[in-house]
Amino acid sequence: MKKSDAIKVIQILKNYYPDATCSLDFETPFQMVVAVMLSAQCTDERVNKTTPNLFKKYGTPEAICNLELSELEKIIHPCGFYKNKAKNIKATAEMIVNKYNGIVPNTMEELMKLPGVGRKSANVIMLEAFGMPQGIAVDTHAKRISNKLGLSKNSDPEKIEMDLLKVIPKEYYYDVNHLLVWHGRNICVARNPKCNECPVYEYCKNRCSDKKVI
Numbered sequence: 001m002k003k004s005d006a007i008k009v010i011q012i013l014k015n016y017y018p019d020a021t022c023s024l025d026f027e028t029p030f031q032m033v034v035a036v037m038l039s040a041q042c043t044d045e046r047v048n049k050t051t052p053n054l055f056k057k058y059g060t061p062e063a064i065c066n067l068e069l070s071e072l073e074k075i076i077h078p079c080g081f082y083k084n085k086a087k088n089i090k091a092t093a094e095m096i097v098n099k100y101n102g103i104v105p106n107t108m109e110e111l112m113k114l115p116g117v118g119r120k121s122a123n124v125i126m127l128e129a130f131g132m133p134q135g136i137a138v139d140t141h142a143k144r145i146s147n148k149l150g151l152s153k154n155s156d157p158e159k160i161e162m163d164l165l166k167v168i169p170k171e172y173y174y175d176v177n178h179l180l181v182w183h184g185r186n187i188c189v190a191r192n193p194k195c196n197e198c199p200v201y202e203y204c205k206n207r208c209s210d211k212k213v214i
Helices: 003-016 029-038 044-058 061-065 069-079 082-100 119-128 140-149 157-167 170-186
Strands: none
Touching: 003 157, 003 170, 029 044, 029 082, 029 119, 044 061, 044 069, 061 082, 069 082, 119 157, 119 170, 140 157, 140 170
16 A cells, blocks of 8 residues: 555544544553553453452552462453463563662563563553554554555564554554554454445455445
8 A cells, every 4th residue: 555545544544533542441651551461362341340450459560569469360360361461460560660660661672571561562552651652553453454455465463563664654653553443343343344334445455245335
């Protein structure tokens, strides 16, 4: 896709989803880190039902450090993969306290050193917690839509991101992160995409069997 078309797609989606924002609830950068970790292979809705109970008593890295691993596992159990997530959350809290004096680092490089934080998560944290988007977080929605629109032919998330960064100007990074997620959840869903309702149907290179009503 040409850069001009990519920009048009973003503008169309921005008009279609004027309220597109992050759907994870958090109050501090550390809470954002934890919420992102919990969201792996879990819905944001489920995460938002779990974190209030966790953050009420253990919303800081210091509090997590003093929390027994078994108790943390019990609290986050509804989010799935709770043992691995609990281990990473506790290890991350300890690193933030011991290496960063209790303050979540605000660079991609340092965030990706935290246990359980990969490039996608670091992109989300930089955007949502610090308001400094450094790239484009490629989740399942961004991957699916990027392939369908011809923004990328790759399947690897990091390669898809590199393709996106070639055609999407930096001033659109903030919007595109939210827009791809919202479009993937509402219209371009994995099963039975709603092509008849899609505002960017004309740009799609991999249309479903449904026909757009003109």
